Amino acid sequence: MVYYKTDEEIELLRQSNLVVCKALALVGSMIRPGISGAEIDKAAEELIRDHGASPSFKGYQGFPGSLCVSVNDQVVHGIPTKDQIFEDGDIISVDCGAYLNGFHGDSAFTFPVGEVSEEVMELCRVTNTSLYKAVDAAVVGNRLGDIGFVVQQYVEREYSYGIVRELVGHGIGKELHEAPEVPNYGKRGRGAKLKHGLVIAIEPMVNLGRKEVRTEQDGWTVYAKDRQPSAHYEHSVAVLKTGTITLSDHSLIEEELEKNENVQFVGVKAEMA
Numbered sequence: 231m232v233y234y235k236t237d238e239e240i241e242l243l244r245q246s247n248l249v250v251c252k253a254l255a256l257v258g259s260m261i262r263p264g265i266s267g268a269e270i271d272k273a274a275e276e277l278i279r280d281h282g283a284s285p286s287f288k289g290y291q292g293f294p295g296s297l298c299v300s301v302n303d304q305v306v307h308g309i310p311t312k313d314q315i316f317e318d319g320d321i322i323s324v325d326c327g328a329y330l331n332g333f334h335g336d337s338a339f340t341f342p343v344g345e346v347s348e349e350v351m352e353l354c355r356v357t358n359t360s361l362y363k364a365v366d367a368a369v370v371g372n373r374l375g376d377i378g379f380v381v382q383q384y385v386e387r388e389y390s391y392g393i394v395r396e397l398v399g400h401g402i403g404k405e406l407h408e409a410p411e412v413p414n415y416g417k418r419g420r421g422a423k424l425k426h427g428l429v430i431a432i433e434p435m436v437n438l439g440r441k442e443v444r445t446e447q448d449g450w451t452v453y454a455k456d457r458q459p460s461a462h463y464e465h466s467v468a469v470l471k472t473g474t475i476t477l478s479d480h481s482l483i484e485e486e487l488e489k490n491e492n493v494q495f496v497g498v499k500a501e502m503a
């Protein structure tokens with residue numbers, strides 16, 4: 231069952247997502263070779279709690295972290311640890327959720343560490359751009375398949391990357407994961423119609439190589455079966471008659487990345503606007 235949100239609920243969702251993006255911006259300011267997943271996880275959790283919110287992921291089905299921290303060939307759901315030391319040339323996919331005033335925010339960004347190969351930087355840029363193309367397709371009157379179609383068309387047809395099929399975007403609100411599922415592949419004009427008040431998290435997960443994934447023995451970490459790098463960007467958006475609103479604000483992250491000498495800039499928002 232899809233829960234359509236009122237204007238008041240959408241404002242609360244925007245506030246939850248603001249906390250999420252402040253936490254991701256803090257992560258963006260910290261990213262450098264030598265720092266660990268545990269360090270960014272601790273800093274993000276403190277920021278979330280300082281805002282009177284709680285980390286959505288911590289304890290979710292037993293997940294131990296406040297962030298999901300997925301390095302290189304890890305796609306999503308990586309567990310942040312102190313042994314997970316970031317190295318020059320890595321890409322770090324960081325997914326964050328925050329629960330505030332009864333509603334969850336959810337957003338993700340892939341950060342390059344130091345000097346990353348042009349091939350992998352392009353994977354990040356294309357995945358990020360595919361997210362904005364998907365957001366542009368998430369309008370009243372379109373269908374869920376239209377969102378997946380534009381991602382698949384761009385990422386698989388134009389770039390021959392692999393889109394992960396096993397994990398998808400989702401409705402978001404009082405629950406972290408609500409109906410409907412939002413696949414990153416699909417056919418134009420298929421699937422449920424997007425109606426006023428729908429709030430969804432759109433999150434393309436794109437593999438440099440093949441689309442197949444596996445899960446580590448820890449029961450959480452999803453990785454690319456061919457062990458090639460993978461990128462992940464996510465926005466929570468509200469679909470409204472007056473136009474779709476992006477509730478998560480990556481400009482906060484992009485501002486920190488521009489200041490951080492240890493990170494090559496991968497923002498695309500300015501280009502797309």
Ligand code: MG
Pocket residue numbers: 325326327336337338433464
């Ligand atoms: Mg997420």
Ligand code: MG
Pocket residue numbers: 336337399400431433464
């Ligand atoms: Mg999500």
